[in-house]
Amino acid sequence: MSPDTPPPPSTLPPSALAPFRYPAFRAIWIANLASNMGSMIQSVAAAWLMTELTSSHLLIALVQAGATIPILLLGVFAGAIADNFDRRRVMLAAQTGMLIVSALLTLTTYLDAITPLTLLFFTLAVGCGTALNGPAWQASVRLQVGPRDLPQAIALNTIAYNLARSVGPALGGLLISIVGAAAAFGLNAISYIVLIVVLLRWHPETTPRRRTSMLTAIAAGIRFCAQSDPVRRVLIRGFAFGFGAAGFQALLPSLVRDRLHGTEVIYGLCLAAFGAGSIFGALLVSSARHRWGSDRVVTAASLIFAAAMLPVALTASLPWTIVAAFVAGGAWVSMLTTLNVAMQLRSPEEILGRCLSIYQAVTFGAMALGAYALGLIADLASLPTAILVSTVWLVLTALVLRFVAPMPRRNEGQLLP
Structure with missing residues (x-):
């Protein structure tokens, strides 16, 4: 696949679908959608399989925690690797490793x-992959x-992920019940092959990377994130x-089980309802961010997610749970x-990979800690109590952090146009 040439500049606001004009983005997006679909099918199968292997709420919650x-x-460390080496090769190594692990999981499960x-x-x-x-x-x-189409590309990648979340779980549940x-x-193991083939054909123009020692590279990323007030608040x-x-x-x-x-x-x-809500949120979040600003969007998303958890904690109704999942999915992706x-x-x-890895470590690491803590509360108290604790946490942090750690204002600390 030849490197992309960007479309001619325009004075009009970029379209939400503008990144699809780049052939590489289009091909990788489609392959990534297939891979995400397989990953969602596997995550549903793993989570439900654990409910059949144990009655412990903590162990069931650890399936989610184990992924993060x-x-x-x-x-x-992955961020330093991404900045020191060819990012395409790093992705190929990771995808190949996950393919091997998924194949071994398939064999182990098949052999009971x-x-x-x-x-x-x-x-x-x-999760390591x-x-x-x-x-x-x-x-x-x-x-x-x-650069002009970067926010739209990020949103489209989010839509691909959540499109998979809207179809993959339902398909996964059906597959588990039948076969x-x-x-x-x-099926997930096979899905990795599609993305690997596309990455093998993609050869972007890149400048040679100046490699530094792992610890030095990590220290530079941590130092920037610690010293940048806007990044620290994010x-x-x-x-x-x-x-x-x-x-x-x-x-x-x-x-669902209990x-x-x-x-x-x-x-x-x-889970499909959660994914469908995520798609709805991804389609609206860009315009909402431009209209009301990132701080209001982030605060509202946290409060809406918390509100969606109330019927989950207080009722045992499937329709209410599905509606709550849809609303929570929209807030999650926003x-x-x-x-x-x-x-x-x-x-x-030059340190983009490290900055994004720190963001992922903080956010998804918090998800792992939250899954463990709330799973423990569910075992010690009850499932509704654990959900209510998460609701109270989201409300309090949303209201307090809006004043203590507001999201960066438009153009504050911004390095890209």
Whole structure:
């Protein structure tokens, strides 16, 4: 695939679909959609399989935590790798590793040798691949589109992820009920191949990278994020939201099994509603951010997510849970897209991978910690209590941080036009 040439400049505001004019972005977006679809099918299968292997709410929540803990522990190192090496090659290595792990998970499940601990091990291993892939993937968006179309490209990548979340869970639940978890894991393994082929054909024009020692590179990224007041405030908002919002997805398998007395198909439908709401939010968040500013969008998203959790905690109604999942999905993607754009626009190119890895480590690390803490509360008290605790956390942090750590104003600390 030949490198892209950007479309001619225009004085009109960029279209939400403008990045699709770049051939590389278009091909990678489609392949990534297929890969995300497979990943969602696998995550549904792993979460529901754990409900069949154990009755512990904590172990069930740890399936979600296991996917994000490696981002907390390894994310900063992955950012340094993304800045020191060819990002395309880093992504290829990560995708290949996840392909191998998913194939081994498929075989272990097919042979009926899976246990709660081995399932968590494979989840952690896939999470390590995600941690390595994330910073290189996020930073490579600049190689696919022009600076003017970067926010739209980020939003479209978010839509791809959440489009997969709207279809993948329902398909995953159906697959599990018909042919079992092993087939779902196998389908995910195959999905990695599509993205690997596209990345092998993509050869962007890049300048040779000046390599530095790992510790020196990490220190430079941490120093910038610590010294940049706008970036520091973005990280605080990401941590606060991630810790509280993680509870819903981490405890949803338990909620479906114990509160709704549902099956894997019901679980998939709830996740599909979350994904559909995410698509709705991704389509609206750009215009909302331009109209009201990132701080109002972030505050509103946190409060809306918290409000959606109330019927989940207080009722055992499937229709209310599906509606709540849809609303929470819209708030979720509005928050994370706004935070991601804020980081991208305020991070220097030479340390972009490290800055994005720090953002991911803080936000997704908070999700892992939140999943663990709320799973523990569910075991010690009850599922409704854990959901209510997350609701109170989201409301308090949204109201307090709007004054203590407001989102950066437009053009504050911005390095890209």
